[in-house]
Amino acid sequence: MLRLICIPVALIAILLGSLAWSGGGRQQRADFTFINRGDIITLDLKSMSYLQDFRVTYAIREGLYSYDTKTLRPVFAGIVARDVSDDRRVWTFHLRPESRWTNGDPVVAADYVFHWRRMLEEPDEYTYLFYYIDGAKRYEDEYQAYLKYREKLYEHEQNPQDTPKxxxxxxxxxxxVGVRAIDEYTLEVRLTNPVPFLEDLLAFPPFYPMHEKSMQPFKEVDPRTGRTSYRGEFTRPPHVVTNGPFKLTRWEFKRLLWFEKSETYWDKANVKSNTLAMxxxxxPLSQFLMYDRGDVEWLTDVSADVAAELKAQGRPDLRVFPAFGTAYLTLNCKPQFLPDTEGARGKNPLADVRVRQALAMAIDKKxxxxxxxxxxxxxxxxxxxxNQLPGYRSRPGLPYDVSRARALLAEAGYPNGSGFPSLPILYNSESTTRRLVAQSIASQWRQNLGIDCDLQQLEVKLFRNKVTEKKYAIATVGWYGDYLDVSTFTDKYLSTSLQNDCDWQNPQYDALLEQAAREPDEHKRLRILEEAEHLLNMEAPIIPLYHYVNVWMHRDNVHGIDPNPKLLTMMKDVWVEKRKG
Known part of the structure; x- marks a missing residue:
């Protein structure tokens, strides 16, 4: 019998409570029920960056392209045709005239322009992906300068005696900016340079359209600057208006999301299920018990302790396959810790590359x-x-070498760890694996380098905020590629990227990525990106630990879930074959 099934009596009441997820017992059961990788953080296209948010977005929204989950290639979705100029810098997309929002409005080119403009005027973690569009980065910079001017002007008008105009x-x-609606159903995109992976990029949710009219009741305008933003209620029922195969009709906080097939979706005849429940x-134990008793059809992630035991038992419904992602530590490289950084203040020793390299070389990842x-x-x-990107090969990074690590730490002024401050390692509390990894790393650093680290756990939304705002010292994180090109990894650490959580600034790295973006020869381009990645690995603002494998659980009667490195599932294809008897 599995050891994980032998649950201490003290946990039974907690687990039974978590199993009664529907609030009213089993009065209603969706055609397909799943437990996501974690709770939803946001369903605002502008701000999302976590896998669980993208998975739900693929159910309720659609862009110019979607994905074939078997080939991982982009396929037409919101378009019926596209034209490309000879120099591959001008793309013209012909929208599908039968596409509709859930309120019945047609999906038009202006809906794309609205959201893409919003990505530049309210920059967020994926704004850097829009820099491939001609004039986009310049517009973002000029718009931010304009907002600063408006704020100073407001201060002058409020206090003209003491504040200069x-x-x-x-x-x-x-x-x-190189994006415009030629007419209702024609969208033109102009690029700074040819982008060989553009269609893959456009299948990614940050490039989806949004319905401006339904967001208007939640619009807020800053009286100081005139900057527009939108309250998050527009992403929740009954207000949310979407254009995908399903409509989000119910959202019970930290309990359940309920989806119904959209009656306005252009391809509803090929949507396999009528209802979904997340x-x-x-x-982790409760998740497995819910699955094992048949309350859910799919576990999208199985914790390491549960999965390892199930693997040893030879469970045929445990699906393990390679992933397009890496687990690693992110190290805050700011010279000084920000004031609100818990457990760390003042001068930041991680700003010294020798310290970062020492930490990297003192971890036995095996x-x-x-x-x-x-x-x-x-x-x-x-x-x-x-082995995921044809023609690309990473050069080895920093090896496990405790003697060299100790020498580097001594060169940085901390012989045998003397004088090194106790820094916190941050992890999200929902992940048992990350907690255990953080404990192991802290123990290895104590033994190998003589330094102590505290462990800090935070609920995932707070964890995300701390890391994004760079109010941390060290954190356990991971990254899955968003599209099938090396740049989905390397662009994250551009100095201008809001995804650059470690605030590592390296002009040489930026220059290499700019050179790669201009290089038309794919072989030469990959060699440039290999050099850039090697620089990142050796400077160690991040410490790669291991490459992920994906671990799912579903039975053979569940269809439409294709194992693939990117963890892509198009929910319109998912259905459950009812068992006989």
Whole structure:
């Protein structure tokens, strides 16, 4: 019998409570029920960056392209045709005239322009992906300068005696950005340079359209700057208006999301299920029990301790396959910790590359994969997953070398760890694996370098905020590629990227990525990106630990879930074959 089934009596009441997820017993059961990788953080396209949010977005929204989950290639979705100029810098997309929002409005080119403009005027973690569009980065910079001018002007108008009138900064003209609606169903995109993976990029949710009219009741305008933003209620029922195969009709906080087939979806005849339910359950044992008793059809992630035991038992419904992702530590590289950084203040020793390299070389990553994760993960010194991108090969990074690590730490002024401050390692509380990994790393650093680290756990939304705002010292994180190109990994650490959580600034790295973006020869381009990744691996603002494997559970009567490295599932294809008897 599985050891994980032998649950202490004290946990029974908690688990039974979590199993009664529907609030009113089993009065209603969806055609397909699943437990996501975690609770939803946001369903605002502008702000999302976590896998669980994208998975739900693929159910309720659609862009110019979707994905074939078997080939991982982009396929037409919101378009019926596209034209490309000879120099591959001008793309013209012909929208599907039968596409509708859930309120019945047609999906038009202006809906794309609205959201893409919003991505530049309210920049967020994926805004950097829009820099491939001609004039986009310039417009973002000029718009931020304009907002600062408006704020200074407001201060002057409120207190003209003590605040000088600022020099006028004109509002930038969005018409200079390379995106425009030629007519209702024709969208033109102009690029700075040819982008060989553009169609893959456009299948990614940050490039989806949004319905401006339904967001208007939640619009807020900053009286100081005139900056527009939208309250998050527009993403929730009954207000949310979407254009995908399903409509989000119910959202019970930390319990359940309920979806119904959209009657306005252009391809509703090929949507395999009428209803979906996403159950929120953050207890790994409870998740497994819900699955094992048949309350859910799909576990999208199985914790390491549960999965390893199931693997040993030979469970045929445990699906393990390679992933397009890497687990790693992110290190805050700011010279000084920000004031609200818990457990760390003042001068930041991690700003010294020698300290970062010492930390990287004092971790036995094989120990982590053999004793904690135990699902065949590959220990690594490199950021980009191997064997996923044809023609690309990472150069080895920093090896496990305790003697060299001690020497580097001494060179940085901390011989045998003397004088090194106790820094916290942050992890999200929902992940048992990350807690165990953080404990192992802290123990290895104590033994190998003589330094102490505290462990800090935070609920995932607070964890995300701390890391994004760079109010942390060290954190356990991971990254899955968003599209099938090396740049989905390397662009994250551009100095201008809001996804650059470690605030590592390296002009040489930026220059290499800019050179790669201009290089038309694919072989040469990959060699440039290999050099850039090697620089990242050796400077160690991040410490790669291991390359992920994906671990799912579903039975053979569940169809439409294709194992693939990107964890892509198009919910319109998912259905459950009812068992006889």
């Amino acid at each position: 600022p020099a006028e900064v004109p509002r930038p003209d969005f018409a200079k 159950v929120v359950n953050e207890n 120990l982590i994969t053999e004793t904690i994760t135990r699902m065949g993960e590959q220990p690594t010194t490199t950021y980009v997953p191997p």
